[in-house]
Amino acid sequence: MLNFAKPQIPIGLLHDMKQITPGGSHDSTNGGQWKPTLNPATVTFKGVVMPMSNEDLQYMPEGTYTKQTQKLYTNSHRLAVGATFTDTYDGATYTVTQELTHGPIHPMKRYAVEARGGASPK
Numbered sequence: 176m177l178n179f180a181k182p183q184i185p186i187g188l189l190h191d192m193k194q195i196t197p198g199g200s201h202d203s204t205n206g207g208q209w210k211p212t213l214n215p216a217t218v219t220f221k222g223v224v225m226p227m228s229n230e231d232l233q234y235m236p237e238g239t240y241t242k243q244t245q246k247l248y249t250n251s252h253r254l255a256v257g258a259t260f261t262d263t264y265d266g267a268t269y270t271v272t273q274e275l276t277h278g279p280i281h282p283m284k285r286y287a288v289e290a291r292g293g294a295s296p297k
Contacts, residue, residue: 182283184248189221192247194260195268220252224262224269224288243290245269251282259291268292 196218199211225246247254247269254260258271269288276285 183250184223184283188223191263192220192222192260193263194218194220194258220249222247222249245288247286247288249284253284254286
C-alpha cells in the first residue's frame with residue numbers, strides 16, 4: 176500500500192485546547208433533577224481557532240451565523256456536535272455547532288464553533 180503525505184496544520188499555529196466533558200447524575204431524592212459533577216473531566220488536545228471567511232459562509236447550508244461563529248482546526252482530534260472546549264490561548268469557551276469535513280482524504284478536522292457567553296440567540 177502506498178503511503179502518501181498527509182496535510183497537517185503547522186505546529187507553530189497549534190496550542191492547547193481543553194475539551195470539557197460534563198458529568199453528573201439524576202438525584203432521585205430531589206425529584207429526579209440533574210446534579211452536575213463539581214469537577215468535570217477535561218481532555219487536552221492541540222488546535223487553532225480561526226475566523227470564518229466569506230467563502231465558508233457562502234457554502235454552508237446550516238442556517239444563520241453570528242459574529243461569534245469561528246472555525247476550529249485540529250490535526251486528528253474528533254469532537255461531536257455540542258461538545259464544549261476552552262482555548263487556553265485567550266480563555267474563550269466554544270461549543271461545536273457543525274463538522275466541516277474534508278472527507279476521508281486526510282485526518283485534519285475542521286469544525287464550526289460558536290463562542291459562548293456573547294452569542295446572539297437563534
